[in-house]
Amino acid sequence: MAVDPAALDPAVLLAGPRGRRLCLEWARTWSQNDDERLSSAIFYAAHNLDPGRGVSRVLFSVGTDGSDRDADHGSKPPAPGDVARLLADASLTEPGGPAVMSALAAAVGNARYWQPPDGEDVLAAAPEMRAALARVAHLLAGSPQASWWTTPAGGPARDAEQWSVEFAGTTVDGELVRNAAEILELSRVGRVEEEALAERDWPADPRASFSGPWWSKPPSALTRTTRALAGVGPAGLALVEDALGWEAATVHRIRPPRDTRVYEIDGPDAWAHLCRRYPVRVTAARRQVWYQTTGRIGLWVMPDWAGVAQDVDAVHLTVAGYLATAGRTIQVDGDVASVLAGWDPDQTYWLTDVDHDHSTDQVWHRGESEWARATDA
Incomplete structure (x- = not known):
């Protein structure tokens, strides 16, 4: 049987923290319906492994006298x-239906690059879990719901639809609209100033309790798009890191220029290449936050997006590339490394100006578990 070159390799889902978290989330979703013992074990093991256990993450149980008691002092919790x-x-x-998308959204929504991994991420990374999660990775990689995770922006065809998502309340009336070149240049200047400030005034010890910028994505003011999925809508509605509980959004199509040059981030090597070819130093500004998320001490870089824009029109992060790359140490050269952080899966950042087709505007609302398009009255 011929092998599809675009087929998802199950090993990709075990390579990075977001991919492992996806496998754990799907196992949790499945077990909630079929095996409560597994669901309960995941919950309590993750709680026990969480760095915030007893502080930011506390369990309480109700005693026989009706009083609340700290459940951390109960019976021995399950281990990995x-x-x-x-x-x-x-x-x-076999994975199917909305469960895969729900697990993927949970893996994305629980990403954090400014503090240590949470208990679920620690559990999923435990060596004892690897063989068991490999079973899940094999099932997910072969699922029809994952068939688009390796495909380039919009799918095999470059003229496929791309949709921009604007969540309610995220745009300020009268906000200055700039072209892509201006946004990129302002971001480049800001990055240089930020690094100089950090070198001068911020702690030099990576272990210091200090928070700062943690993202490495292009400027958020640029146009961002994702594909639309049948029965789901634009992927950018559900697959969001660090979401703020938005319940409404307006989406519309964009019209890319002809012969668009898109760089595909399909894994760690593609990210390392960008950082190697267009490096900008960010060690001083990110040494504490990236130490928190990776445990690494060393030199850090990220791509200079203004430089990248000289050679390509857009950069797209495939879902598989996200799952294998986001949140882990990516070696660039020698003692220099990087972290892909703050970039949602399947999201394309446009480094050039694109046409927005507002005749295609749609309003979407979030229900209890998924987004739905608003119907006309």
Whole structure:
């Protein structure tokens, strides 16, 4: 049987923290319906492994006298090995329906690059979990719902639809609208000033308790788009890092220029190439936050997006590229490394000006678990 060159390699889902979290989230979703023991074990093991246990993450139980009691002092919680054994013995079904998208959205929504990984991420990264999660990765990689995770911007055809998402309340009336070149140049100047300030005034110790900028994506003021998915709508509605609970959004199509040059970030090597060819130093400004998320001490860089714009019109992050790359240390050269942070999966950043087709405007609202297009009265 011929092998599809675009098929998703299950190993990709185990390579990075977001991919491992996806596998854990799908196992949790499945087990909530089919094996409550596994769901419960995941919950308590993750709680016990969370760096905020007892402080920002606390469990309480109700005693026989009706009083609240700190559940952290109860019976011994399950360890990663216990969860792995339950998962290995589970009769997993083929992934299907909305469960895959729900698990993917949870993996994306729980990403954080400014503090240590949460308990679920620690659990998913435990060596004891690898073989059990590999079962899940194999099932997910072969799922029809994952068939688009390796495809380039909009799909195989460059003229496929791309949709911009604007969440309610994120645009300020009278906000100055700039062209892409201005946005990129302002961002470049700001990055240089930010690094100079950090070198002068911020702590030099990566372990210091200090927060600063953590993202490495292009400027948010640029046009950003994702594809639309049948029955789901634009992927940019559901697949959002650090979301703020938006319940409404307006979406519309954009019209890319002809012969658009799109750089595809399909994995760690593609990100490392960008950082190697267009490096900008960010060690002083990100040494604390990226130490928190990776545990690494060393030199840090990210791409100079104004420089990238000299050679391409847009940069697209595939879902597979996101799952394998985001949130981990990506070696660039020698003692220089980078972190892909703050970039949603399937999102394309346009480094040039594009036409917005507002005749295609649609209003979407978030329900209990998914987004739906508003119907005309």
